Amino acid sequence: MELVRRTIERYVKLSDAGWEHIRPYWVERRFAKDAHITGLGQVEEWFSIVAEGVQRMYYPHDGEEVCLGFSYDGSWSGVFDSYVTVKPARFGLQAVTDSALLSIHRRDLLDLYDRIPIMDRFGRLILEELVVGRATREIEQMTLTAEERYRALLKRSPHLLQLVSQKDIASYLRMTPETFSRLRAKVR
Amino acid sequence: MELVRRTIERYVKLSDAGWEHIRPYWVERRFAKDAHITGLGQVEEWFSIVAEGVQRMYYPHDGEEVCLGFSYDGSWSGVFDSYVTVKPARFGLQAVTDSALLSIHRRDLLDLYDRIPIMDRFGRLILEELVVGRATREIEQMTLTAEERYRALLKRSPHLLQLVSQKDIASYLRMTPETFSRLRAKVR
DNA sequence: GTTTCTTCTTGATGCAGATCAAGTGATGAC
DNA sequence: GTCATCACTTGATCTGCATCAAGAAGAAAC
Numbered sequence: 001m002e003l004v005r006r007t008i009e010r011y012v013k014l015s016d017a018g019w020e021h022i023r024p025y026w027v028e029r030r031f032a033k034d035a036h037i038t039g040l041g042q043v044e045e046w047f048s049i050v051a052e053g054v055q056r057m058y059y060p061h062d063g064e065e066v067c068l069g070f071s072y073d074g075s076w077s078g079v080f081d082s083y084v085t086v087k088p089a090r091f092g093l094q095a096v097t098d099s100a101l102l103s104i105h106r107r108d109l110l111d112l113y114d115r116i117p118i119m120d121r122f123g124r125l126i127l128e129e130l131v132v133g134r135a136t137r138e139i140e141q142m143t144l145t146a147e148e149r150y151r152a153l154l155k156r157s158p159h160l161l162q163l164v165s166q167k168d169i170a171s172y173l174r175m176t177p178e179t180f181s182r183l184r185a186k187v188r
Numbered sequence: 189m190e191l192v193r194r195t196i197e198r199y200v201k202l203s204d205a206g207w208e209h210i211r212p213y214w215v216e217r218r219f220a221k222d223a224h225i226t227g228l229g230q231v232e233e234w235f236s237i238v239a240e241g242v243q244r245m246y247y248p249h250d251g252e253e254v255c256l257g258f259s260y261d262g263s264w265s266g267v268f269d270s271y272v273t274v275k276p277a278r279f280g281l282q283a284v285t286d287s288a289l290l291s292i293h294r295r296d297l298l299d300l301y302d303r304i305p306i307m308d309r310f311g312r313l314i315l316e317e318l319v320v321g322r323a324t325r326e327i328e329q330m331t332l333t334a335e336e337r338y339r340a341l342l343k344r345s346p347h348l349l350q351l352v353s354q355k356d357i358a359s360y361l362r363m364t365p366e367t368f369s370r371l372r373a374k375v376r
Numbered sequence: 377g378t379t380t381c382t383t384c385t386t387g388a389t390g391c392a393g394a395t396c397a398a399g400t401g402a403t404g405a406c
Numbered sequence: 407g408t409c410a411t412c413a414c415t416t417g418a419t420c421t422g423c424a425t426c427a428a429g430a431a432g433a434a435a436c
Binding site: 059061066068080081084085090091113117118120121123124127128130131132134135138139141142143174 | 247249254256268269272273278279301305306308309311312315316318319320322323326327329330331362
Binding site: 333334363364366367370 | 392393394395
């Protein structure tokens with residue numbers, strides 16, 4: 001639970017009293033490798049901070065699953081748009097490795113937003129970060145070739161290559177596993 | 189200025205006293221067609237609500253400008269990631285038609301965030317909306333063909349086709365003007 | 377052990393959409 | 407008026423990456 005406090009305090013300062021209000025709402029949830037954390041069509045009820053493991057977010061397309069992104073230690077996780085809109089999830093979330101998430105239920109977070117105004121600020125700041133990150137990714141998707149996207153990932157998140165199957169990485173980079181495999185042989 | 193109040197109140201309720209605090213910070217800025225509102229490399233200083241006109245956000249690539257999105261009446265505008273990070277803008281913002289923006293300077297908005305806690309909530313809610321919108325766009329980019337992207341735009345924002353050049357629309361839809369022209373001839 | 381899955385590799389072929397190129401207005405400068 | 411420029415169209419050709427296909431190598435099931 002200390003992780004939760006540390007994570008929130010990356011964004012806003014909490015008094016001990018404030019933290020005592022917040023702490024009881026958080027729960028730990030564990031998932032085995034390959035478990036579906038939030039399935040397609042479910043409404044996402046949880047906002048989570050990753051304590052352990054890697055998760056992937058995916059979107060279904062032609063019987064395939066297109067990988068949208070990963071979450072891991074210290075980052076937040078969850079099917080964000082369903083959590084916000086309270087509509088069935090368009091994305092799914094799955095454990096790539098055994099995972100532990102520290103989570104707060106939507107109902108409770110909304111409650112905290114009302115009772116502790118600084119939590120609105122936490123929400124705002126974490127969203128700002130999310131938007132800036134997605135913008136960076138959008139630029140890469142738009143302007144880079146398959147090879148350049150691979151090189152950019154190699155540079156920015158080399159650890160993912162150890163943790164996630166090449167198939168998922170390929171999908172995340174918007175290319176087929178075949179193309180990814182050829183790039184690996186080519187780029188050294 | 190009533191537009192500013194109405195726009196904020198789409199997200200949070202303001203007391204008259206609260207509004208009196210907020211109002212003096214907003215200014216009107218006017219731009220002629222084709223004017224650059226925020227240039228590449230500048231730091232975005234303004235968060236704006238569009239009172240009049242259409243603007244486009246673009247990203248430079250190979251001497252071309254890739255169009256990322258449009259803003260118009262009642263929507264907000266600005267180079268969001270530069271406003272947040274206080275770093276030089278990776279995107280540019282340009283007036284597609286004569287435009288009027290109601291804007292608040294970053295310094296003043298940060299000040300309001302501190303003085304009026306409900307403004308953090310406004311910030312949070314507007315970002316939630318932004319993230320959900322970008323997610324929808326990302327799904328479309330990922331899974332639809334050029335023709336399907338065109339059809340989706342026809343359905344969702346037909347008014348853009350009257351307001352913006354086909355070249356910019358094509359770029360927004362991630363295709364060349366030639367492909368766009370052929371689709372127009374084909375899809376009736 | 378054998379068999380079946382699954383992931384990854386490597387080669388041959390196909391195609392959506394880009395690129396190259398030429399032409400037609402329409403608009404504006406002088 | 408002429409000339410230049412820009413937005414759009416239409417045709418011919420090219421190409422990056424996908425698709426199809428057939429192994430190879432490991433992991434798990436029995």
